[in-house]
Ligand SMILES: Nc1nc2c(ncn2[C@@H]2O[C@H](COP(=O)(O)OP(=O)(O)OP(=O)(O)O)[C@@H](O)[C@H]2O)c(=O)[nH]1
């Protein structure tokens with residue numbers, strides 16, 4: 296278990312690289328973080344930068360930030376180099392959602408961003424000049440789950456369903472230091488059950504049959520999912536005098552890189568060492584291909600992306616809207632029928648009243664006639 300986690304293994308000397316061509320070109324890796332506000336997304340990115348992308352490891356780091364005002368998505372770029380193997384790392388930090396009253400569609404900007412990257416890449420591929428493509432297709436998407444100890448919330452389920460069909464989705468439990476080990480264990484189990492029951496597609500490290508050590512590592516990673524995370528860029532001193540990245544409490548220190556405290560090391564190892572290439576090729580071969588094929592079916596070669604509400608990615612929303620509309624019409628119809636029934640009853644009742652009134656009038660008239668006849672006779676007699 297210790298070997299695959301050890302810092303010595305890097306992308307440069309992976310035993311089972313499935314795509315050596317990618318390795319030769321140098322990898323271009325894009326990571327995205329998504330989840331409710333305040334769960335530590337930004338902190339985790341900074342923790343990644345302040346631990347693994349560490350100066351001791353001979354990493355050459357460049358750091359710029361671009362703020363895309365339209366989407367409010369922050370893009371951080373860095374370059375890693377290990378044994379001549381260069382990786383261009385791009386991290387996309389999204390603002391948290393879920394703190395609005397109406398967060399039904401809070402996933403829309405994120406889903407749009409992911410689709411737009413596939414779209415942009417596809418358009419560039421169709422151009423005659425193919426070198427130097429701008430490529431921000433997301434290779435791994437970390438989804439932060441609030442450490443409630445219960446299970447996934449409806450908003451999580453809805454968002455994860457949509458993400459899972461588009462990217463390599465990696466759910467993580469935020470702020471693992473706020474749960475006891477026992478609660479964390481149960482929480483993980485429940486999340487796994489919900490993911491299975493809801494048919495949410497998440498990234499699974501592949502278990503290769505021809506590579507025993509790799510398969511064992513993949514199995515360990517699979518069993519640990521969803522990874523529990525502690526984020527911190529603070530150096531703190533443990534009771535036994537070690538200086539570590541962690542969070543200080545009265546009871547002690549929650550250590551970022553301690554495998555008994557959380558799965559940060561497993562996640563980092565998966566992302567930037569053992570499974571970076573798999574994440575890249577899954578994106579190319581599965582997610583991008585799915586997008587491309589779906590687009591090909593709905594438009595001709597070279598045709599512009601259709602207007603938003605005609606776009607396949609809106610199909611599910613449109614379908615739901617249609618369903619809601621039909622339901623509403625149905626319930627309105629039912630209400631109308633009830634009302635109609637009520638009116639018919641009311642009409643019948645009034646007709647009966649009318650009939651009664653008529654017969655009352657008739658009998659009164661008859662009585663009147665009788666009286667008049669009687670009176671007439673009386674006068675005649677006079
Ligand atoms: N206990 C605990 N607190 C954390 C952890 N990670 C981050 N925090 C704290 O949580 C707060 C929010 O962290 P951020 O990283 O800003 O959260 P965010 O997800 O980027 O939030 P938005 O950008 O609003 O979506 C900060 O006060 C962090 O110090 C963690 O692992 N454990």
Ligand SMILES: [Mg+2]
Pocket residue numbers: 336337338388389390391
């Ligand atoms: Mg943030």
